[in-house]
Amino acid sequence: MKRSILAILPVLLIASAFQLAVSTNKYKPAPVVTPEVKTRIDATLKRFIDSNKIAGVSALIFENGKEVYFNAFGLADREANVRMDRNTIVRIFSMTKPVTGVALMTLYEKGAFQLDDPLSKYLPEYADMKVFTGVDASGNIIVEPAKRPITVRDITRHTAGFAGTDIPALADLVKKADYMNPANTLAEMSTKLASLPLQFHPGDQWAYGPSVDVQARLVEKLSGKPFDQYLQEVIFDPLKMTNTRYVVPEKDRPRFAALYNRSDDGVLTRVPEERANGFNTKDWALKPGGWGLTSTLDDYMKFAQMLVHGGRSGKVQILKPETVKLMSTNQLSDTITKRMWLPSKGQVGFGIDFAVRTKLPATKEENNGTVGEFFWDGAASTLFWVDPHNDLTAVLFTQLMPFDKVKLHKSFRDAIYGAYNPAEK
Incomplete structure (x- = not known):
């Protein structure tokens, strides 16, 4: 009997250590962004530039709280020959929405309303x-x-x-x-x-x-405060998001990317300045919650990192973990069958200002990702997501309209996670 116990003791110790790691949340899945994945992302993004599908693109990925990928390709302003960079300012359009949702839920936590x-x-x-x-x-x-x-x-x-x-x-x-x-x-x-x-x-x-x-x-x-002031005081200042705002000041406009339109036959045309920049170069009365902010990769990553870490960034607590969980939980019942174009995002529901992935892709044509991921995108083909399972956040910036007709988002996701194979489900 003693021999049999001694024989299995190593196995018991390993099993106990694994259970302890899981119970204390120290167990981590294998890294997603390996050197091979970085090479694959580079090749993918460069291909979009070389094929003239987009003028410029940049991407930033954090995993386990650390930067694991950054690169930029092409031009932020083709006509002025300004390269895309991590300091490039872009119009994030509907990626404004999750910021607004976080602002609203800070008031929810104070008991100001019930859902x-x-x-x-x-x-x-x-x-x-x-x-x-x-x-x-x-x-x-x-x-x-x-x-x-x-x-x-x-x-x-x-x-x-x-x-x-x-x-x-x-x-x-x-x-x-x-x-x-x-x-x-x-x-x-x-x-x-x-x-x-x-x-x-x-x-x-x-x-x-x-x-x-x-x-x-x-x-x-x-x-009781103007919306933009509330954003500044409650989100931007605490997270040190110094480049996120409605109005791009004159001194920063050389960093402001041009906006491009891609025709059906694949020709990229610069959107005229008055249409592309008319909102963000004047302090208008309207401060929309659904669009209008400009930002940089690093700024938006600070926002995403706060979310993946349960509402916390360092010593700053923007939201409670349970509030982030509520926001990233599907709020749509099965009785809501008419969902406009939401099904085009894949196997998703919708939480509080995020799409929420509820199932793995059903086909290889769908956007890839992990169950429990929450995300949103913007009209100029920008994208971000939060993958709690892998403690991974990704931000992808470009300035292309109409929205992602070139399938940049799917290619970027596949480069990170590997092309989805339904046979491996």
Whole structure:
């Protein structure tokens, strides 16, 4: 008996050590970004430049709290021959949304609201909303009362039902309301938006729209501070995000990347300055929650690193770990079957201002990633994600419109994780 115990003792010790490592969260999976992976990422990104699919691209990856990859290829400004760099300032468009979500959830932690509170409790203009049902023979809008109020949760997960432009009758009203005019304050934006009928009953569908701009207005109302000031004090200053802002100052504009449009036949054309830079070179009244910020790779990585580490960056605690977990948990029930283009992101649900990966890719054509990852992207083909399983965060910057028709995101993900093979599931 003694011999048999001695024989298995090493196995028992190894098993106990493994269990202890897991229970104390010290066990880590094998590194993702190996030297071979770095070479693969380089080759992938360079190929997009060499094929003239994009003008410039940069990427930054952290794993286990350390930088494991950075490189930049091509030009931030092709006409001025300015190279893409880690200090290049880009328009992050909808990657503004997760920043707004974090700002809102700092107020949630203070007890300022509950997710299932009616939005009208704080923004009265959203009381007694009506829902579009069609038009009569004379072309007049037909509406009915909303089945339930819009909740705060609805505006964090895009289920509020705000009017879009895909229905002609509503598109005309949206155009006339002009609620996103940059001369509007957030308060004016919200009042104009609330005057429009909803496109569907709250909670019935997932439809991308101005929900996060309404979140920004809610932050203002609950905090008593201008939205951009709240971002600065609560997120940007504590995280030392010194290059993230709505307005790019004159001294930093040489670092501001040009914006390019790719035609269907593959020709890259610079977007005219007044259209590309008109919002970010003037201090407009509107500070949107859904778009409008500019940033650098390192700045946005600080934000991503805070998220992967449970709301903490060094000694700075922006959110509690349980709040980050809540934000990165799918909030869409199976009854919400109409989800606009969200399924194009892969096997995902939606949390609080992030897409959340719920399953591995079903086909090799889908974007790769890990279950539990949360992410979002921007109209100029920027991308970031947080992979808690591997303690990995990635930020990818380019300035290309329309959104990622060249499949840069899939290629970048495949370069990191390896091309997905359904047979290995």
